[in-house]
Structure formats: structure tokens, C-alpha cells
Amino acid sequence: MTETLIKLDNVSKVYQDKTVVSNLSLDVHAGEFLVLVGSSGSGKTTTLKMVNQLITQTEGAVIFKGKNVSEYNLRDLRLQIGYVLQQIALFPNMTVGQNISLIPEMKKQPKAATSKMVDDLLREVDMDPANYRHRMPNELSGGEQQRIGILRAFAANQDVVLMDEPFSALDPILRSQLQALVKKIHQQFGTTIIFVTHDMDEALRLGDRIAVMRHGQILQVDTPEEIVKNPANSFVSELFANSMAQDVFGVYLSRLELLDYLEVQPDANATVDLETSATVGEAIKLLAQRDTITLATKKNGLAVLTKAQLFKFISEFQDM
Structure with a gap:
């Protein structure tokens, strides 16, 4: 205890x-x-x-x-x-x-x-x-x-x-x-x-x-x-x-972790691209060149953010 x-x-x-x-x-x-x-x-x-x-x-x-x-x-x-x-x-x-x-x-x-x-x-x-x-x-x-x-x-x-x-x-x-x-x-x-x-x-x-x-x-x-x-x-x-940033680009990726937009990274030796303290805007810059990025998360170790999941979050942002 x-x-x-x-x-x-x-x-x-x-x-x-x-x-x-x-x-x-x-x-x-x-x-x-x-x-x-x-x-x-x-x-x-x-x-x-x-x-x-x-x-x-x-x-x-x-x-x-x-x-x-x-x-x-x-x-x-x-x-x-x-x-x-x-x-x-x-x-x-x-x-x-x-x-x-x-x-x-x-x-x-x-x-x-x-x-x-x-x-x-x-x-x-x-x-x-x-x-x-x-x-x-x-x-x-x-x-x-x-x-x-x-x-x-x-x-x-x-x-x-x-x-x-x-x-x-x-x-x-x-x-x-x-x-x-x-x-x-x-x-x-x-x-x-x-x-x-x-x-x-x-x-x-x-x-x-x-x-x-x-x-x-x-x-x-x-x-x-x-x-x-x-x-x-x-x-x-x-x-x-209502706390979500008015500009979706400023939302921390930790929010996506909490809302289950991330997937498990099967490769334990994968190179970390960003921490979940980074923002959606930073993730977009990387995903402009590829389909996935690897994140170091607070709770679950390595995770994958796909381009599809990120744009799904952005499209649903206004409804949150």
C-alpha cells in the first residue's frame, strides 16, 4: 500500500x-x-x-x-x-x-x-x-x-x-x-x-x-x-x-494515448521518433514523409501512431 x-x-x-x-x-x-x-x-x-x-x-x-x-x-x-x-x-x-x-x-x-x-x-x-x-x-x-x-x-x-x-x-x-x-x-x-x-x-x-x-x-x-x-x-x-487546444496542432500526443488512438509497437528495439509530450503538429511533420511513427509513452512503453489514426483524431476533434 x-x-x-x-x-x-x-x-x-x-x-x-x-x-x-x-x-x-x-x-x-x-x-x-x-x-x-x-x-x-x-x-x-x-x-x-x-x-x-x-x-x-x-x-x-x-x-x-x-x-x-x-x-x-x-x-x-x-x-x-x-x-x-x-x-x-x-x-x-x-x-x-x-x-x-x-x-x-x-x-x-x-x-x-x-x-x-x-x-x-x-x-x-x-x-x-x-x-x-x-x-x-x-x-x-x-x-x-x-x-x-x-x-x-x-x-x-x-x-x-x-x-x-x-x-x-x-x-x-x-x-x-x-x-x-x-x-x-x-x-x-x-x-x-x-x-x-x-x-x-x-x-x-x-x-x-x-x-x-x-x-x-x-x-x-x-x-x-x-x-x-x-x-x-x-x-x-x-x-x-473543453480543455482541448483551440488549435488541434497544439494538442499533446499524450491525449491520443489516453483516447486509444495509438497501437502497440511490436518491435521493442524500434527507434523512438517522438515522446507523447510532443504535439499533433510535430507528428504531422513526420507523418508527411511516412505512414507511421514510434512514440515513447508514459504508461505503455513504445507505441505506434499511424497516419490514418492521426487524421481520424483530427477529424473527430471538433466533436470532442
């Missing part, structure tokens, strides 16, 4: 006469990537902030590592929980290296190990330590700052990282790159992530499980496959149906 790292037990948050979260219960498993989705005002961010007690619940209990959060010293609690916002706030008077190593140093981790970790993480995001370690935040582009903010959250090797719509202000290319980065770091470190987004395709791409919220309550918690194929009600169904 998977360990429950965080438990929200009938939590509610009321501001004056407005109930933002109502009797919400949710277990977050150790090592999972849980995504909270829902329309604006559904209570996603409030729920997220109750985990690290940036917002204190009106009723109910938040349990972390088997202990009520009210029993923790707040500083000690938050040293165990990373937090990434939409607007990354790097410390302007600290270098890139100092920003990344801040929490490890506060936790008195060995300096040599911390320095090596900083260099290793910078290489993971194609930022040469020799060129970037000593730069100041104002010398970085917006995308570079966002990458450093993400590295800082994971560098501390904290038990949980909370991410509140961290990519919503970014252009599509950078957004896709950082999604892939977070997924890669999650798989590498096994960190528990709770991620808030209003982008359903982003939720399907990243989440091990997705919790769908509306009016401060959870309507369904399940895997991306189950959410798409067996939505709990019409609201969930419409939420994900």
Missing part, C-alpha cells in the same frame, strides 16, 4: 460569510504527482496553501507525516515543503548558485555536497555552471529565472513541493520545456508534488492522479486515463472536453 504523506481531513475555509473550501478530504501519496484542477474560484490554491499553512483552515485537520500540522513549528514545517509560484521570486542580491543552495545551507547540509548538487542541477537544465553559477538574477531571461526557481525548490530535497500555476504566464514552447523538466526531476528525485493548474492538458500530461474541484469540493480524484474515459459527472466530462 502506498504511504499517505499528506492527509486533508474534512477541511473547510470560510472567509466571513463565504465558504471557499467545504469539508474537503484528500490523501496525497508519497512520491506522487497530484494535480488540482478546476475552474476559477474552485478552491485549488486555497487547498494548496493549507498544506504548508500559508492559509489556516477554519475546520478540519491537515496531517503531514502522520502528525497534525498544528503540532509543527511553522519554520520547520516549511523547510520540509517547497513552494513555486507563477512569478518566481529569486533573491536579487544573491547569485544563481546562492539562490539554489539557500535551503540546503539553512538545513546545514555539507557545503561540498551542496556545491556539487548546484552544478549537477544546472547541467540538467542546460545551464553551464561555469557561465551561470555566479550570475545575478537580473542577468537572466524570464525563462532562465523560472528554471532557477524550479531548481531551488527541488534542491533542498524537501518531502513535498507545492506548485501554484508556475507556467501559466509563459509562452507555449518554454511552458512545454519546463513541464518536461519538472516531470524529469520528479521521476529522478521521487519528490511528492502537488500542482495547481487551470490547463487540463497540462494536468493530463503531468499528473499521476488528478483531483477535479468545483465550488470548494472535490468531484473526482483519479488517474488521467480514468478522468478522460470515465468522468464522474457531466461537469468533469465537459471540463476536459
Whole structure:
């Protein structure tokens, strides 16, 4: 059985006469990537902030590592929980290296190990330590700052990282790159992530499980496959149906995997052409020259996307 790292037990948050979260219960498993989705005002961010007690619940209990959060010293609690916002706030008077190593140093981790970790993480995001370690935040582009903010959250090797719509202000290319980065770091470190987004395709791409919220309550918690194929009600169904990119060329191929447009690749040694994090537009470019491409999928290993299946998806797109 998977360990429950965080438990929200009938939590509610009321501001004056407005109930933002109502009797919400949710277990977050150790090592999972849980995504909270829902329309604006559904209570996603409030729920997220109750985990690290940036917002204190009106009723109910938040349990972390088997202990009520009210029993923790707040500083000690938050040293165990990373937090990434939409607007990354790097410390302007600290270098890139100092920003990344801040929490490890506060936790008195060995300096040599911390320095090596900083260099290793910078290489993971194609930022040469020799060129970037000593730069100041104002010398970085917006995308570079966002990458450093993400590295800082994971560098501390904290038990949980909370991410509140961290990519919503970014252009599509950078957004896709950082999604892939977070997924890669999650798989590498096994960190528990709770991620808030209003982008359903982003939720399907990243989440091990997705919790769908509306009016401060959870309507369904399940895997991306189950959410798409067996939505709990019409609201969930419409939420994900309407999430499809207005331009079919921008739809992630992971969506085709969930909807069974892919076939099993019988050749285990086949060359991978694309990941399912690629888009329909990228697949079309390859299929213009051939009839099939091989994909590396999240759930089922190698798969084949045929030209016929891709155009079947495109033709059915407007009916979804």
C-alpha cells in the first residue's frame, strides 16, 4: 500500500460569510504527482496553501507525516515543503548558485555536497555552471529565472513541493520545456508534488492522479486515463472536453494515448521518433514523409501512431 504523506481531513475555509473550501478530504501519496484542477474560484490554491499553512483552515485537520500540522513549528514545517509560484521570486542580491543552495545551507547540509548538487542541477537544465553559477538574477531571461526557481525548490530535497500555476504566464514552447523538466526531476528525485493548474492538458500530461474541484469540493480524484474515459459527472466530462487546444496542432500526443488512438509497437528495439509530450503538429511533420511513427509513452512503453489514426483524431476533434 502506498504511504499517505499528506492527509486533508474534512477541511473547510470560510472567509466571513463565504465558504471557499467545504469539508474537503484528500490523501496525497508519497512520491506522487497530484494535480488540482478546476475552474476559477474552485478552491485549488486555497487547498494548496493549507498544506504548508500559508492559509489556516477554519475546520478540519491537515496531517503531514502522520502528525497534525498544528503540532509543527511553522519554520520547520516549511523547510520540509517547497513552494513555486507563477512569478518566481529569486533573491536579487544573491547569485544563481546562492539562490539554489539557500535551503540546503539553512538545513546545514555539507557545503561540498551542496556545491556539487548546484552544478549537477544546472547541467540538467542546460545551464553551464561555469557561465551561470555566479550570475545575478537580473542577468537572466524570464525563462532562465523560472528554471532557477524550479531548481531551488527541488534542491533542498524537501518531502513535498507545492506548485501554484508556475507556467501559466509563459509562452507555449518554454511552458512545454519546463513541464518536461519538472516531470524529469520528479521521476529522478521521487519528490511528492502537488500542482495547481487551470490547463487540463497540462494536468493530463503531468499528473499521476488528478483531483477535479468545483465550488470548494472535490468531484473526482483519479488517474488521467480514468478522468478522460470515465468522468464522474457531466461537469468533469465537459471540463476536459473543453480543455482541448483551440488549435488541434497544439494538442499533446499524450491525449491520443489516453483516447486509444495509438497501437502497440511490436518491435521493442524500434527507434523512438517522438515522446507523447510532443504535439499533433510535430507528428504531422513526420507523418508527411511516412505512414507511421514510434512514440515513447508514459504508461505503455513504445507505441505506434499511424497516419490514418492521426487524421481520424483530427477529424473527430471538433466533436470532442
